Amino acid sequence: MLNSRQMRNSWDPTQLLARRARDLLANAGPSYAPPREQVLRLAAGVPDPTVFPVEELVQTFERMLRSRGELALQYGGNQGNAELRHALAERVNRQEGLALTADNFMLTGGAAQALENVCFSLVDPGDVVICENPTFGLSIRTIRAHEGELIGIPLDDDGPLPDAFERALSQAEASGRRAKFLYVTPNFQNPTAITFSLERRLRLLDLASRHGCLIVEDDAYGDLRFEGEAVPSFYALADGRGVIRMGSYSKTIGPGLRLGWTQAQPELLQALVAMRLDMGTAPLVTYLVAEFVASGAFNGHLERVLLFYKDKRDRFLAALGEHFDGLARWRAPEGGFFVWIELPEGVSGEKIAEEAMQERIMIAPGSRFYCQDACANYMRLAFSFIAAEEIETAVSRLAKILRRNIAAQSVRR
Amino acid sequence: MLNSRQMRNSWDPTQLLARRARDLLANAGPSYAPPREQVLRLAAGVPDPTVFPVEELVQTFERMLRSRGELALQYGGNQGNAELRHALAERVNRQEGLALTADNFMLTGGAAQALENVCFSLVDPGDVVICENPTFGLSIRTIRAHEGELIGIPLDDDGPLPDAFERALSQAEASGRRAKFLYVTPNFQNPTAITFSLERRLRLLDLASRHGCLIVEDDAYGDLRFEGEAVPSFYALADGRGVIRMGSYSKTIGPGLRLGWTQAQPELLQALVAMRLDMGTAPLVTYLVAEFVASGAFNGHLERVLLFYKDKRDRFLAALGEHFDGLARWRAPEGGFFVWIELPEGVSGEKIAEEAMQERIMIAPGSRFYCQDACANYMRLAFSFIAAEEIETAVSRLAKILRRNIAAQSVRR
Numbered sequence A, B: 001m002l003n004s005r006q007m008r009n010s011w012d013p014t015q016l017l018a019r020r021a022r023d024l025l026a027n028a029g030p031s032y033a034p035p036r037e038q039v040l041r042l043a044a045g046v047p048d049p050t051v052f053p054v055e056e057l058v059q060t061f062e063r064m065l066r067s068r069g070e071l072a073l074q075y076g077g078n079q080g081n082a083e084l085r086h087a088l089a090e091r092v093n094r095q096e097g098l099a100l101t102a103d104n105f106m107l108t109g110g111a112a113q114a115l116e117n118v119c120f121s122l123v124d125p126g127d128v129v130i131c132e133n134p135t136f137g138l139s140i141r142t143i144r145a146h147e148g149e150l151i152g153i154p155l156d157d158d159g160p161l162p163d164a165f166e167r168a169l170s171q172a173e174a175s176g177r178r179a180k181f182l183y184v185t186p187n188f189q190n191p192t193a194i195t196f197s198l199e200r201r202l203r204l205l206d207l208a209s210r211h212g213c214l215i216v217e218d219d220a221y222g223d224l225r226f227e228g229e230a231v232p233s234f235y236a237l238a239d240g241r242g243v244i245r246m247g248s249y250s251k252t253i254g255p256g257l258r259l260g261w262t263q264a265q266p267e268l269l270q271a272l273v274a275m276r277l278d279m280g281t282a283p284l285v286t287y288l289v290a291e292f293v294a295s296g297a298f299n300g301h302l303e304r305v306l307l308f309y310k311d312k313r314d315r316f317l318a319a320l321g322e323h324f325d326g327l328a329r330w331r332a333p334e335g336g337f338f339v340w341i342e343l344p345e346g347v348s349g350e351k352i353a354e355e356a357m358q359e360r361i362m363i364a365p366g367s368r369f370y371c372q373d374a375c376a377n378y379m380r381l382a383f384s385f386i387a388a389e390e391i392e393t394a395v396s397r398l399a400k401i402l403r404r405n406i407a408a409q410s411v412r413r
Helices: A019-026 A054-072 A082-096 A110-122 A137-145 A162-174 A198-210 A266-274 A283-294 A297-323 A349-358 A388-412 B019-026 B054-072 B082-096 B110-122 B137-145 B162-174 B198-210 B266-274 B283-294 B297-323 B349-358 B388-412
Strands: A105-108 A128-132 A149-153 A179-184 A214-218 A243-248 A260-263 A338-342 A378-382 B105-108 B128-132 B149-153 B179-184 B214-218 B243-248 B260-263 B338-342 B378-382
Touching: A019 A137, A019 B110, A019 B266, A054 A283, A054 A297, A054 B054, A082 A105, A082 A260, A082 A283, A105 A110, A105 A266, A110 A137, A110 A179, A110 A214, A110 A243, A110 A260, A110 A266, A110 B019, A128 A137, A128 A162, A137 A149, A149 A162, A162 A179, A162 A198, A179 A198, A198 A214, A260 A266, A266 B019, A283 A297, A283 B283, A297 A338, A297 A388, A349 A378, A349 A388, B019 B137, B054 B283, B054 B297, B082 B105, B082 B260, B082 B283, B105 B110, B105 B266, B110 B137, B110 B179, B110 B214, B110 B243, B110 B260, B110 B266, B128 B137, B128 B162, B137 B149, B149 B162, B162 B179, B162 B198, B179 B198, B198 B214, B260 B266, B283 B297, B297 B338, B297 B388, B349 B378, B349 B388
Parallel strands: A128 A149, A128 A179, A179 A214, A214 A243, B128 B149, B128 B179, B179 B214, B214 B243
Antiparallel strands: A105 A260, A243 A260, A338 A378, B105 B260, B243 B260, B338 B378
């Protein structure tokens, strides 16, 4: 053993961290809180385990591993299982009338790793990335970890404001930098739960293409539409040109798979594939899901999942209607896991979140989702994880906290 | 749909690639070749599927998912399944007499993703990274992808040369840069199959600590020792100080799991954990392996795996002894998947590889493993994947090619 006196005692290995790490660590990261039974969780976009297809996956795994074990336990390449990529292409082609092939897809460790790979492949330090403001917090973190400079653009009911997008593009160009991409979550937007209109998508695409800026379309919740008609993706509207789309099995099967995908035109996709340094996404998982899809089990499961979460959403909206009426405003989401609550001016989402935590309810204050100019008077409520029979309790308890805060606010005024 | 004339036809999205991507794409990447039945594969460190524990994994999966499905299909955090991290700590403690806990481990998508995470966390563009020369090709690629500048140091039978390491450290300091870490594969080194001696490890550690340079110890093959006594890890020798160690289940269970780990002191490890942007390694896989380990199945499997590959190595060495005697030189490896063959001066490993490919044998020319000053007269042969009954054919055919090249070489002289 080395005598410890031989080592420089003053030497701190964390001094060796890269600039991106020092910057990132200076800001609190997402802390992972394991499930706590006694807490009513409305904070994160976490699926309800009661709808996980455990028995079907057990049977699928047995069949798959006995017949395909040689492939499922072996290296599988950076782009990933061609059978599953083929199935993804067929599904998107049916949904959107496209003619994609397995060559348009790469499998990833969820949509999160898909965005990480896009940033690693595209973003040089100081490059501008434009995003919805508010947007998904981890995506803000991922873009900043790659030293991209974020410009956030506000949303209305139809999506990001085109004028603000154009100003952001010009602002980047005026400073001699390039806006690499616009990051959006166009269906059941995270956190506002709006879905971008067709007209707005076309307008944003037109601006992006005029300025040579990619659109990165994170559609992690896209398969969870309970009602209404799907709007064509940016990818379909542009016939793939200048658009990278990403999706996930996290919300439909389970996040524990860590399985998602990137969809792009082959030339750009191959560049993203070449930037994978992890030897690809686990074949054990991709062959399991390929068999789950091929057997038809996925489609049947997805139907159950949609009914399950639609029911939760309906109960949640009913509870909001009963307890929040007159206290706050919200829109009924057509899909996804969230309701975005606008609180009265001057009422703080962070304060509500703190007080709710004391009463064992976890919610996400809206301020968490902004890359700049955070609005204080919002909160995001996820109806996905909480047990159906606890919705009423949680919402009524929240309403009491909210009422107290509104009263305190009136007094201060 | 957007009228395609509205899009700038001249616009090429791949022009938006980051500098690191343009640099990396300019060099040929590792192309993934799916298994071809008719080819005898001696090129890559790929396990033999006949030893994959298919039946045991089927039974383990069923038991695990029925009892732990709520966790295995859910988000699991950046650091990963604490049960498996605890099991890893216990194993290392038994092997090396340490007192590690689950807090010293993070689960990763194989040792490959562990190195990717280390580079992302530590390497700023232009930082110096020192490595064995030759070393594992994907690791060279990963370090370069993060714009680290590699200095390679030669090896003798005991490991990397301390004088060369010291010169590299001084060279970095003289140019005002920092050598962030020394990357090594100390057991059954990839590609030379040597194991670093205890004395050499101590000397390298001493130099590293004097210069404030980390040691990154990639021990992906460490569990595959067929004979002889294990040498303490750099991590154990330094009691963790200034060392990051990584391991993998790829060679013992199967690469299709994409499961490995990083071992470090908690403070440094937490920085690496915070730099994960992919929401961690698939819980479905980590709970499966945790159960496989906890049930004792892993230990029994590992014993079979060691006997299986020891037998292959013995057959391979016997075939080399018979056919390569007098044509080339090699050492008998005590573990791992490789034999490193020194060819006569002037005989090219690349030419042998080309000619072998024409006769349907895949080998890895030694030149592929150098980050600088590539030696032409080496080749790496993997005995792991090829069927035992084909070893004789492959080695005798290679010997014929080699003999032809030596003869041609003598004529040229």
